[in-house]
Amino acid sequence: MRGGLVASARLLPRPLVRWFLQRRAQQDINENMSGGKKVKIIFVLGGPGSGKGTQCSNIVEHFGFIHLSAGELLRAEINSGSENGTMIDTIIKEGKIVPSEITIKLLQEAIIKGGNDKYIIDGFPRNEENRVVFESVTLVTYFQLLQINISPEFVLFFDCSEEEMERRLLGRNQGRSDDNIETIRKRLKVFVESSLPVIEYYESKGMVKKIDATKPAPEVFEDVKAIFTHMA
């Protein structure tokens, strides 16, 4: 539909196309922003192996959110053979965090492509740089005519012991290059040093909903469900 629109737009004078897109963008803003239906973003954070991906699948199934995993977007970028692929691959194998501009660009593209008004973003922001850069960018849509600022509704934090996370990662069995004991130890260290401060920042703003993630997955989802049912 959008493709057909773009194709026919080529035949029209540019000022007219611009006017049409701006008008449509404004209609969307009115509908989405002032009608109480603004785009909802929830950050899902927690250490590696805390169960973010598992619970996000449940949230998608029960509550109609689109799930964006920063890690999965980065792995897809590696597999796509992009020019940044090798660099991203090396950083992930070292258990480090990829520069924000790369991850945020992938997230922005996925949000625009998603066309939904509810997103759970898993594994982001993973450090202060991720958080600060994301706060400063705007989501650019409609060929850059419309800019929407995006900030999270709240942060879901899966709190899990290191021993349990390590045990789960060693048994994850998804063929990931970072699920080996050496990289796992590095990632757990990076989590404490770089990701926990982000969670503390959101805690200081009263935005964190903490979940005991050491329990079995169905029990964790009961707690998750309570939060999402409450917000619906």
Ligand SMILES: Nc1ncnc2c1ncn2[C@@H]1O[C@H](COP(=O)(O)OP(=O)(O)O)[C@@H](O)[C@H]1O
């Ligand atoms: N509550 C849980 N108890 C036990 N194992 C779990 C639980 N949640 C997830 N797992 C398993 O642990 C591994 C890591 O879970 P995953 O959802 O990929 O975590 P994350 O995305 O936070 O790294 C997977 O093999 C998953 O099946």
Ligand SMILES: Nc1ccn([C@H]2C[C@H](O)[C@@H](COP(=O)(O)OP(=O)(O)O)O2)c(=O)n1
């Ligand atoms: N915001 C992010 C998210 C992930 N990454 C990189 C570094 C992480 O160790 C890997 C894997 O992330 P992912 O969220 O898939 O990992 P877990 O599900 O927590 O095990 O991707 C990143 O650099 N920046």
Ligand SMILES: [Mg+2]
């Ligand atoms: Mg994950």
